[in-house]
Amino acid sequence: MSVIGVEGEDREHLSKEERRHLRRRSFALLRSLLHPVRGTVALTAAVVVISSAAQVAGPALIAYGIDAGLPALLRNDWLPLGLAVGAYIATGVLGAVLIAWYTVLTARVSQAILIDLRRRIFLHTQKLSLEFHENYTSGRIIARQTSDLDAIKELLNSGLNQLVQGGLYMLFVGVAMFIVDWVSGLVLLASIVPLAVLTRWFQLKSERLFRRTRVASARLIVQFVETMTGIRAVKAFRKERRNDDEFAEQVEEYRSANAKVIGAFGTYEPGLILIGNLALAAVLLIGGFRVVDGSLAIGVLLAALLYTRNFYAPAEDMAMFYNSYQSASAALEKISGVLEELPGVPDPADPEPLGHPAGHLEFDSVTFAYTPARVVLPQFSLDIPAGQTIALVGTTGAGKSTLAKLISRFYDPSEGAVRLDGVDLRRLKPDDLRRAIVMVTQEAYLFSGSVADNIALGKPGASMEEITDAAKAVGAHDFIVALPDGYDTDVNKRGGRVSSGQRQLLSFARAFLADPAVLILDEATASLDIPSERLVQRGLQTLLADRTAIIIAHRLSTVAIADRVLVMEHGRIVEDGAPDDLIAGDGRFARLHSAWRDSLV
Known part of the structure; x- marks a missing residue:
């Protein structure tokens, strides 16, 4: 599938099979970019898993300190409380060190990918035939090297961190919740249902809106580049006023698209907060009755409340990741489309030597x-x-x-x-x-x-x-x-x-x-x-x-x-x-x- 004619709003009218082709093409490009840094990626994955586990251990250690350490302290036994405090500090330091290391590793991976991708675009567009460049405007090529790469950079530098850290953290918190108190774990599990419904609604709505913002952004760049490239013709034919009107329309389209994205976030983020607060209230209510009848220790209830609050803390970051993901996904589709283009005048597989040409x-x-x-x-x-x-x-x-x-x-x-x-x-x-x-x-x-x-x-x-x-x-x-x-x-x-x-x-x-x-x-x-x-x-x-x-x-x-x-x-x-x-x-x-x-x- 050629990238020419499959740009911007035309993608809205693609069939399911064509969309699947775009996704396969994008993931194939992503795999090829990750392959040279697969060792660093594996090390990064191990670091983030260990750091997430270290961070999740905190509430369980607090519960142990309250339920085991305080009664022992009343008997002048400082050891259980000392162990709880020492372990809490150790896991906190370990988590901080590993997060710092993880940040450095992800920066290395993202920079390697971006440099590789930028170089591929530059080299490949030079190899493409004159036919491609006569049909693919310079503004669109510049957009591939600027705004599209910036979207991928944002995903790699921050969005991916939010996804990996947030996703693993939520998973480990859920597991720890069941280990500490399975009843509170069931309450937390039940709260995932409305969370999943809300997130799915946001995904479907934002996918279309984010694509619209990418199209509007690309049009702005094309308009600016073509105006500056043809500035002599603009001056000669007094086209400034018309350019002002056209650019104003593009800016308004971009503003409108972003306003609708903000509106979607304006529904999603308060919804997350509401679901999180309701889940916290349910854990407190059920746990409170169980503490009163003696079936639940007070320290365990505190740990369950902390885990519930911590479970929803990364949810907003996950939403922001989806923002980055949608922008980067659309950008990767366009870049992979350019890289998929084949030269109209390919190099010969078995060239014939020319020697010293005469010129016939x-x-x-x-x-x-x-x-x-x-x-x-x-x-x-x-x-x-x-x-x-x-x-x-x-x-x-x-x-x-x-x-x-x-x-x-x-x-x-x-x-x-x-x-x-x-x-x-x-x-x-x-x-x-x-x-x-x-x-x-x-x-x-x-x-x-x-x-x-x-x-x-x-x-x-x-x-x-x-x-x-x-x-x-x-x-x-x-x-x-x-x-x-x-x-x-x-x-x-x-x-x-x-x-x-x-x-x-x-x-x-x-x-x-x-x-x-x-x-x-x-x-x-x-x-x-x-x-x-x-x-x-x-x-x-x-x-x-x-x-x-x-x-x-x-x-x-x-x-x-x-x-x-x-x-x-x-x-x-x-x-x-x-x-x-x-x-x-x-x-x-x-x-x-x-x-x-x-x-x-």
Whole structure:
């Protein structure tokens, strides 16, 4: 089951089998996270069992001190009372020490799990194909790494402690109650019935409400991230007022969801207190009559009252655990869904070595569709000899960028094959593929760090001389040395900001440094002004020599350096020839070129 389309409120409409699948998937992920720390988990379990038993011993020791120690003290025998007091202090110290140790152990387990899970999400989302990232918004991915992990962290750090300590404590108190006085134990057992009914009601109601709060929280994060990411468009189109209204609606939905959760707790917690007080009153009433008729010692009655009160003390903590559990359960479902996603372009099980690539590309009867109803390339065939520079032109939606994505193996063909030097791209190791084929797009992204670091992405470990030569080749050297710290300038710090055209020049420098067999330029000069474009074209002619190049451009000035022009329409090649030959004709490229020249005038 894909996580795409199974988010948020859509889960409310899942079938029972689908819900069971989600739970199985979540528990499988949890088991895999616990496996590396299973030894620490086992030690933690042993510590909490012993510490709970030590804490529960207190009321029984008090009963012994009253019923055996006080009469002995009247006979000047201090030993029974001394033993009771000593044992009480010893169990108290032992319980405190073990609880401290338990806290440290649980912190280690939770941190190990969270680090493992955070790393898995980061590594896995990088491995997923472009298709996933085009369908799964950045805000939702950020929510997986932030609010969802925070929910799991809260469960591990506090909620799990409440469950384990509270559950064991209640169990041991119940057992101790029957050992001390079975009649009072039956009264306590009877009080569990209304407690179970109330807790079940709260579980059913809060499960839906907590899921609603998670959905509302995720929507808030998505709204914020998308607004900040697209802040330029927000400013340009004066969308602030609409964003305010939309964000206010999201905040109100989040407030309303949390208010209903608080309302559920407002019923559950007083109900717990009422049931606990009624149980305590019943034990006192029945025990009082038994003390009067001599069938129950006063110390045992006191122990029974303490056990009854202590039994309900963790109940509220258990309710708070359910709060954490519901949030973490919903978060774990979403995270496990992301981790269940498979790459659309999987690595080959038995890769074929590439060697030193020449750059011969071939599309063999390729059909490609983003969706069954959206066929972009119908039975497409094309042969690009090694070392040839191809220019792809055509109207928007003709399939030019799709060809580039298939060559870069961002997607695989629905049918047919794309080959490099006779080898199907699906048979190549990712490292060989990325070494042989490099794409430069219009969106030139710069990472945090220096200018030199960003250029060196094309060849990790490159020398400063190589980086400088690459920058000079594309005409970026002059503006780089004019920056405050030259090549050491941090591109994200004050004074290190660069324009969109300069970012594009840096991306060209990366490609120069990578020295691929196949270079794809997808609207890569669109951000450059005319003088910069001419400067880059001189550098491109040097770079494109003796290598295969695919240039996708609407600005036909870039096409002039191509050996061959392909005009595409609706996923098919409608014209193919040298630039000068097509310009001299009366076909589509000639008309496009004429319109472009007229636009310059």
